[in-house]
Amino acid sequence: MTGKFGARSAVIAGVHMTRQGDLSDEQPASVYWDVVKRALADAGLTLADIDGLIGPAPEGVGLRASLPGGVMADLLGRPLRFHASTAVGAASIAAGVGLAVMAVEHGMADVVILPTVSAGKGSGYTSSDRGAAIVHMAKLGTPYEWLWGTTRVADHAVIARRHMHEYGTTPGQLAEVAVAQRHSATLHPRSVMGAKGEITIDDVLGSRVIAEPLHLLDSCLVNQGAGCIVVAADDRLDRGRPRVRLLGYGQAHSYLDPCSAPSLTTFSGGLAADTAFGMAGVTRDDIDVVSLSDHFTINVIIGLEDAGFCKKGEGGAFVEGGALRIDGRLPTNTFGGYLSGTHAGQCGAFGLIEMVEQLRGTAGARQVKDARLGYVHGVGGVMQNHFGAILARD
Amino acid sequence: MSALDEKFLPPGDLPDLHKPFWAHLRAHSLRLQQCEDGHLRFIPSEQCGKCGSQAWTWEPVSGRGKVYTFTVVHRGPTPAYQAETPYVIAHVELEEGPRMISNLIDCTPAEVRIGMPVEVVFDDVNADWTLYRFKPAGEG
Incomplete structure (x- = not known):
């Protein structure tokens, strides 16, 4: 006997990114439905088509946060067929693309939305009060970290310092990442920092030191915004729609407590990447464009090493000379990344959204020439959790 | 005065298995968990990540070591920490x-x-809590 489990084909069919920046005057639930509708429209679909959700429901009272599926049933006026979430920190929504494709290909849902929204006054790390958000993020770890006055920047600074010690990575090499991504941001109409113009290595090195060796311009933004991805069954889409598909996907969960991490310069991103590349049957050399979580410049250097785009310890040299620019050797974070593009909500979503634009050939002034195969690498926490995904257009 | 005018202290709701670590600190003794197979571990946890053992004792350690990595913080999380940058x-x-x-x-960041x-x-910070910090190792 043969069943129908795994018999369908899923498409990453719709994406949308709202205005990014200060959305503190907007209602989170309104922003949620707006971004969902626009992502559905991008796929030629409407609210009537949704039967699956990855991640949160719109904000509200009571049990909304813990039972998102039921909320959607209330608001859509019919039962939802599928809800799930995955825990890869700021990359959780993007990481959910694996679950979404599985749900559709196995017939558990036809149209799955993956939204992230940061708007309104907020609280915790989504607060529109920058100081409150920084305090919240400083205390995400254990007391054995935050008692000493750590911040998110300090948590990554110790990693950067150790990488410099082991491999001779320089502050100038870290700055290369920020410079290349700012250039890309200037070509994205909705990037937060694009309007500020390009920066130089000296600008990065001359910016305020937050936690040595990381400067302000080595660090991600603190901003609001929303994004949504729609994964749908191929047979629910019009023939003419662009079809971007997931060819391979893997996760890896590296550590939680930094004192227990076997290394502070090698993380398990390679395990996620190996699973994804093995599944897709392609190699690193085949990849035309990369999105890779960049909370700080060091993350990109270590991330590219761990994912196998260069040897361990050679990430600093790899990014030199504008290698990550749109016209560079390995265009990376072509929307500006979290450094210059946007770092809103579960911001991994924006790396995935950009990848879909690149593979469709709709990235406008920042289009990577002949981008056919993309690698998306999302990181949660301080290099703690990872997913790798390989995407291609038909 | 807000809560953020004081530096953070360990939370009152630490799991019970963490409490001996802090009780030993109070007596100025640094002790870490050691499993039956002799693996030392930190931070406190219910299981040894090397062998899976769930039995442990609290063993004194030297308190001596070397800097593995570090950062100099110029922007602290709250006013209490910002005052010390x-x-x-x-x-x-x-x-x-x-x-x-x-x-x-007890050293300058540049050193x-x-x-x-x-x-x-x-560091006996108040009547309830003793914190552990490090300083450059003395002679001999």
Whole structure:
């Protein structure tokens, strides 16, 4: 006997990114439905088509946060067929693309939305009060970290310092990442920092030191915004729609407590990447464009090493000379990344959204020439959790 | 005066298995969990990540080690920490193996190097809590 489990084909069919920046005057639930509708429209679909959700429901009272599926049933006026979430920190929504494709290909849902929204006054790390958000993020770890006055920047600074010690990575090499991504941001109409113009290595090195060796311009933004991805069954889409598909996907969960991490310069991103590349049957050399979580410049250097785009310890040299620019050797974070593009909500979503634009050939002034195969690498926490995904257009 | 005018203290709701660590600190003794197979570990946890053992004792360690990595913080999380910038946060690799994070004190940030020998100091911050910090190791 043969069943129908795994018999369908899923498409990453719709994406949308709202205005990014200060959305503190907007209602989170309104922003949620707006971004969902626009992502559905991008796929030629409407609210009537949704039967699956990855991640949160719109904000509200009571049990909304813990039972998102039921909320959607209330608001859509019919039962939802599928809800799930995955825990890869700021990359959780993007990481959910694996679950979404599985749900559709196995017939558990036809149209799955993956939204992230940061708007309104907020609280915790989504607060529109920058100081409150920084305090919240400083205390995400254990007391054995935050008692000493750590911040998110300090948590990554110790990693950067150790990488410099082991491999001779320089502050100038870290700055290369920020410079290349700012250039890309200037070509994205909705990037937060694009309007500020390009920066130089000296600008990065001359910016305020937050936690040595990381400067302000080595660090991600603190901003609001929303994004949504729609994964749908191929047979629910019009023939003419662009079809971007997931060819391979893997996760890896590296550590939680930094004192227990076997290394502070090698993380398990390679395990996620190996699973994804093995599944897709392609190699690193085949990849035309990369999105890779960049909370700080060091993350990109270590991330590219761990994912196998260069040897361990050679990430600093790899990014030199504008290698990550749109016209560079390995265009990376072509929307500006979290450094210059946007770092809103579960911001991994924006790396995935950009990848879909690149593979469709709709990235406008920042289009990577002949981008056919993309690698998306999302990181949660301080290099703690990872997913790798390989995407291609038909 | 808000809560953020004071530096953070360990939370009152620490799981019970963490409490001996802090009780020993109060007596100025640095002790880490050691499983039946002799693996030392930090931070406190219910299971040894090397062998899966769920039985442990609290063993004294030397408090001596070397700086594994560090940062000098110029932008602290709250006003209480901001008042003390720049300060050093170091990951210290103890002679016995495990790493611990804390402040490195009694030295200027510019002196700090990876590999620098350090030793623990006990800081009785109030009637309830003793914190562990590190300072450059003394002679002999």
